[in-house]
Amino acid sequence: MNTNYIDLLLIHFPPKPNDPYTIQSLWQEFVSIKATGKVRYIGVSNFDIPQLNTLLEIGTPTINQIQYYLGSDNLEVVEFCKNHGILVEAYGPLTPLRNPNPKTDALIEKLQNANHLTKSQALFRYLLDNNILPITTSFKKERLKEALPAVAAALELVDLKFLFSRKYRNFLEIHLTQERSWQCGHHLIASS
Numbered sequence: 246m247n248t249n250y251i252d253l254l255l256i257h258f259p260p261k262p263n264d265p266y267t268i269q270s271l272w273q274e275f276v277s278i279k280a281t282g283k284v285r286y287i288g289v290s291n292f293d294i295p296q297l298n299t300l301l302e303i304g305t306p307t308i309n310q311i312q313y314y315l316g317s318d319n320l321e322v323v324e325f326c327k328n329h330g331i332l333v334e335a336y337g338p339l340t341p342l343r344n345p346n347p348k349t350d351a352l353i354e355k356l357q358n359a360n361h362l363t364k365s366q367a368l369f370r371y372l373l374d375n376n377i378l379p380i381t382t383s384f385k386k387e388r389l390k391e392a393l394p395a396v397a398a399a400l401e402l403v404d405l406k407f408l409f410s411r412k413y414r415n416f417l418e419i420h421l422t423q424e425r426s427w428q429c430g431h432h433l434i435a436s437s
Contacts, residue, residue: 249283250283250284250285251283251284251285252284252285252286253284253285253286253287253288253307253308254275254278254279254284254286254287254288255287255288255289255290255308255310256271256272256275256288256289256290256292257290257291258290258291259289259291259292259293259296268296268299268300269299269302269303272299272300272303272304272306273303275287276303276304286307286308287304287306287307288306288307288308288309288310288331288332288334289306289308289309289310290309290310290311291310291311291312292306292309292311292322293322294321294322294325297309297322297325297326297329297331301329305329305330305331306331307331307332308331308332308333308334308378309322309326309331309332309333309334310333310334310335310336310380311323311333311334311335311336312335312336312337312340313333313335313336313337313338313372313377314335314337314338314339314340314341314368314372315341315349315352315353315368315371315372316341316346316349316352317340323375323377327376332376332378333376333377333378334377334378334380335372335377335378335379335380336380336381337381338368338369338372338379338380338381339365339368339381341353341368342364342365342368353367353368356370356371363391365388365391366391
C-alpha cells in the first residue's frame with residue numbers, strides 16, 4: 246500500500262467456520278496491530294450481536310459497518326452498537342429509493358417536505374441525526390453536490406421521536422415480515 250499509517254482497518258465479513266482463524270484470533274490480531282500505532286481505528290463490517298459480543302471480550306471495535314437505512318430491520322444491531330460505544334457506519338442508505346414501499350415512501354416524503362430536502366438528503370439526514378454515519382458511493386458530481394446539504398440540515402425532533410418509537414418499530418416488523426413472505430413466494434413462483 247506504500248504507506249506507514251492506516252486510518253481505519255476493518256474485518257469486512259465475520260470468519261466462516263472453515264476459515265483458518267476464528268473471530269477471536271482475528272480480532273486479537275487487529276487489537277495487536279492497533280497497539281503498534283500504525284492503525285488509528287479498528288472495526289468490523291456485517292457483524293451481528295452475538296459476533297460483536299465475542300469481540301467485546303477482547304476489545305471494542307470503533308465501527309460496525311452494516312447495511313442500514315430508514316425502514317431497515319437492523320435496528321437491534323444499531324441499538325446494541327450505540328449501547329456499547331460502537332459507531333454504526335451505514336451502507337445502502339438510499340435503498341428505499343431503489344425499493345419503493347408506500348409506507349416508507351410516505352415517511353420519506355414527510356421528512357422531505359417538513360425539512361425542505363430532497364429524498365436522498367432526507368435519508369442521509371435521518372441517519373446523521375441518529376448518530377449513524379451514512380456511506381454511499383457516487384462518482385456523479387450532481388449527486389455529490391446534492392448530498393452535502395444533508396449535513397447542514399436538521400430533521401424536526403418530532404419526526405425523530407416517531408421514527409425511533411415502539412409504534413414505528415411495530416409497523417416495521419409487520420411490514421418486513423409481509424415483505425419477506427412476498428419475496429419468498431415471488432422467488433418460488435419465479436423458480437417454478
